[in-house]
Amino acid sequence: MLIEVLPSANLSVLPYLQNKIVIVIDVLRATSTMVTALANGCQAIIPVLTPEEAIEKRLMIPGALLGGERKAIKIEGFDLGNSPFDYVPEKVGGKRIIMTTTNGTRAIRAAAEAPHVWMASFLNLQSIILSLYRHLESNRNLEGILIICAGTEDRFDLPDTLCAGMLIDQLRLDLEVNDLAKAAMMLYSLAKDDLVNVIRSSDHARRLMELEFDRDIIYCCTQNILPIVPVLKEGEIVWLT
Ligand code: 3SL
Ligand code: MG
Numbered sequence: 001m002l003i004e005v006l007p008s009a010n011l012s013v014l015p016y017l018q019n020k021i022v023i024v025i026d027v028l029r030a031t032s033t034m035v036t037a038l039a040n041g042c043q044a045i046i047p048v049l050t051p052e053e054a055i056e057k058r059l060m061i062p063g064a065l066l067g068g069e070r071k072a073i074k075i076e077g078f079d080l081g082n083s084p085f086d087y088v089p090e091k092v093g094g095k096r097i098i099m100t101t102t103n104g105t106r107a108i109r110a111a112a113e114a115p116h117v118w119m120a121s122f123l124n125l126q127s128i129i130l131s132l133y134r135h136l137e138s139n140r141n142l143e144g145i146l147i148i149c150a151g152t153e154d155r156f157d158l159p160d161t162l163c164a165g166m167l168i169d170q171l172r173l174d175l176e177v178n179d180l181a182k183a184a185m186m187l188y189s190l191a192k193d194d195l196v197n198v199i200r201s202s203d204h205a206r207r208l209m210e211l212e213f214d215r216d217i218i219y220c221c222t223q224n225i226l227p228i229v230p231v232l233k234e235g236e237i238v239w240l241t
Contacts, residue, residue, distance in 0.1 A: 001136065001173050001174065001176070002143060002144030002176045003145045003146075003175050003181050004016065004177070004178040006148045007156045008103075008148075008149060008150065009107030009151060010110055020115070020116075020145065021132070021139075023118050023119075023128065024104070024108050024118070024148045024150060025119075025121065025148070026101070026103055026107065026149075027121055027162075027199070028157075028216070030082060030103065032084055032122070032123055033084045036123065037067075037097060038238070038239055040088060042097055043094055045097045045237040046061075046064070047237060051075050054078075055077075065091070065096070066097075067087070067100075069081050071102075074086075080097065084216060102153065103151055108232060123220070123223070123225055125167055127226070127227045129171060149164055157202070159202055159204065159220075162184070162187055164180075165184035165189070166188050166192070166223075168184060168185050169188055
């Protein structure tokens with residue numbers, strides 16, 4: 001099985017999508033927050049590119065909440081930011097959320113043409129792995145797995161790459177990997193015994209700590225606590241069934 005990792009997402013991912021299962025990772029914080037929202041009873045998340053698109057979409061979905069960030073801060077007039085702690089059951093239970101973030105939702109939208117798009121984070125990695133085994137078994141036409149790290153504004157992002165490395169490290173499949181997949185595994189094996197501190201030292205985590213989002217980082221580094229695989233289905237992110 002071919003497994004490739006891309007360092008960031010924009011429309012340049014398009015040539016890689018055919019016959020692939022795509023896994024989008026934005027550890028800090030979009031995919032971690034999405035998994036949390038679904039675990040807390042949110043009905044669906046609709047990823048959009050801009051705050052304006054979000055506001056326009058809400059006109060067609062009465063009762064939907066607006067969520068997301070720019071420069072890590074909640075967008076003015078939105079109901080929720082991009083902290084997983086915003087997405088508590090009392091706020092998101094039974095709701096659809098229209099969400100826009102700087103990197104995560106952009107990566108998901110860039111991947112939308114792929115036949116299968118899933119969202120991963122440390123929180124749900126074990127469920128991703130178990131679902132991959134089942135899915136590959138029943139979809140023999142798939143040619144490989146493409147992991148798209150959301151990256152940070154088109155640049156390499158250490159937390160996303162470490163999560164990709166852990167995913168590949170724990171996949172018990174006969175794998176052919178690209179160079180970044182190899183590098184991700186190497187980085188993960190160097191960092192795994194001190195993962196939280198390595199992630200706290202990354203560029204984006206330092207920025208989040210300046211904004212007092214330290215507990216978000218610790219939460220987003222927690223492994224395998226949410227048994228959920230979010231999947232993009234007709235433009236909405238829902239549980240894989
Ligand atoms: O870029 C994104 O999608 C965000 O998750 C970034 S932040 O952690 O909210 O700054
Ligand atoms: Mg990120």
